[in-house]
């Protein structure tokens with residue numbers, strides 16, 4: 001018998017098994033495009049927010065800000081690129097044009113650009129400098145171009161669409177390869193609009209004619225992905241919040257057409273018919289643009305790591321924003337935080353305790369080698385473990401070889417063939433018994449689970465539900481160093497200060513004189529009474545290692561013990577003054593706006609501004625978007641001292657700070673003119689004043 005004949009017999013006898021052992025499982029659509037795959041593998045990249053509102057301390061420019069304000073004397077895009085590169089990011093998206101309409105490049109189509117600014121005598125081009133710096137540092141470049149333009153006289157008319165596309169063409173033609181375009185859906189209606197100073201409404205679903213704009217992008221930049229929150233489905237989706245997290249369940253799917261609800265944005269859609277992956281966008285400070293008042297509010301290492309685990313660790317990418325200062329640089333504090341963050345991510349995932357360890361599985365496709373359990377720990381994302389077709393529950397066990405401590409579990413699906421896994425658990429073999437250490441729902445491109453350190457000899461991934469056969473391309477097991485979290489500081493209405501650690505074991509040290517707290521500072525022994533203006537800085541320390549958390553820096557203005565909220569149920573309304581951002585009071589008056597909040601400060605004060613913290617619960621109603629602020633000496637005659645919008649408060653409900661010229665007054669009135677729902681519900685977590 002010759003060899004070929006023998007092989008023939010073998011093949012005929014076991015055709016199904018043989019084929020299965022060699023051929024890949026069938027895809028389960030929708031599938032990611034090659035652009036979406038490339039983008040997902042970038043994992044984290046930066047945003048830079050820089051425009052005329054950098055010079056006016058605003059969140060959104062109105063469109064009438066003077067171009068002459070733009071003069072970043074020390075502008076250095078290489079500094080931005082260096083920081084992002086060192087922080088492990090793979091690209092930078094620049095706000096080429098924000099809502100105010102000011103262009104960071106010399107656009108042929110408007111005078112409202114760097115060309116008419118004093119910076120470099122009008123010869124400068126920030127987008128060019130950014131593109132050059134990205135090239136030098138091996139980063140990709142992305143473009144934010146706001147569809148809403150509060151400067152353009154044509155906004156709202158068909159002519160504006162031509163203008164918008166002309167600008168897009170400039171940006172996608174003259175600056176090399178662009179990896180992502182970002183079309184913000186925000187639109188507050190009112191604007192300068194070439195001097196009209198009016199409110200213009202557009203129909204988000206039809207006005208921009210996205211279909212033809214997308215065709216233009218595909219023609220000019222075929223490798224570019226599209227983020228769009230305002231209209232037709234792009235390649236990527238917003239996650240419904242700017243606070244830095246996507247849902248614990250996160251499908252990279254949506255429906256190609258039809259309504260998109262908040263839940264769909266946040267969790268994706270298990271049976272969606274289009275691949276629209278999630279991007280978590282958040283700022284390293286509360287706001288997107290630079291505000292000097294937020295210098296003490298840069299996200300700490302624990303906050304940034306949480307953001308990482310809740311974005312990259314939940315099958316999304318992380319788009320982390322750096323506000324650029326008026327001088328054209330990233331602030332040193334943001335730089336320090338970003339570099340610490342990048343270093344910690346690198347260190348945490350440097351040693352994979354599962355790599356090349358012995359792995360076995362409950363089921364293997366065709367019982368062959370090509371899809372064996374070892375493919376999940378072979379350090380190659382192009383190979384994967386696959387059970388047989390139609391197996392939707394299965395397990396894979398990794399023998400760590402010896403008792404090993406770990407507290408992070410990373411797992412990846414082979415998504416070129418679709419996202420499949422619906423639920424899974426992670427178990428550790430401790431003292432001969434299997435113990436569940438974590439469980440979760442979806443996996444997708446990458447899932448990282450965080451749990452308390454466990455010491456075990458084996459670790460087991462149990463897929464407990466899947467849309468189809470699960471395909472696992474990678475598993476990693478890590479032992480992350482503990483990071484101490486900064487405590488929270490609250491001052492209640494009576495002036496009592498409470499410093500609250502994130503865990504029970506830490507010791508707290510604090511200062512009240514603005515100096516940096518150390519373990520030699522005063523030890524916190526419980527709430528203490530204060531009076532007057534106050535700056536509390538505090539750290540949490542691990543008593544056994546002596547290590548300390550980042551510092552928390554809270555400034556408090558007047559004590560509020562004699563304040564009264566007038567004309568309402570004061571007992572309930574007091575939530576506004578209790579210093580606790582988690583408590584809130586809502587009111588509505590006569591079912592129509594305006595709705596007033598009147599506070600008696602107890603005595604005359606010298607006021608220069610106020611702050612408003614809206615309801616902090618996710619997507620709670622009653623967030624004020626437009627307001628007037630009045631002061632009075634006698635609660636009879638009122639003087640209007642400020643009228644404005646709280647820009648972007650819906651997407652980013654952080655504390656709003658408004659300043660005005662000094663006013664002597666005993667009574668204040670915050671009048672809500674408009675809220676997020678168009679009704680008269682107004683919610684307040686905190687209201688405070690700023691004094692001279």
Ligand code: FUL
Pocket residue numbers: 059060184185186281288648651
């Ligand atoms: C929001 C905008 O309104 C903010 O100003 C910021 O640009 C953020 C990234 O998107 O919707």
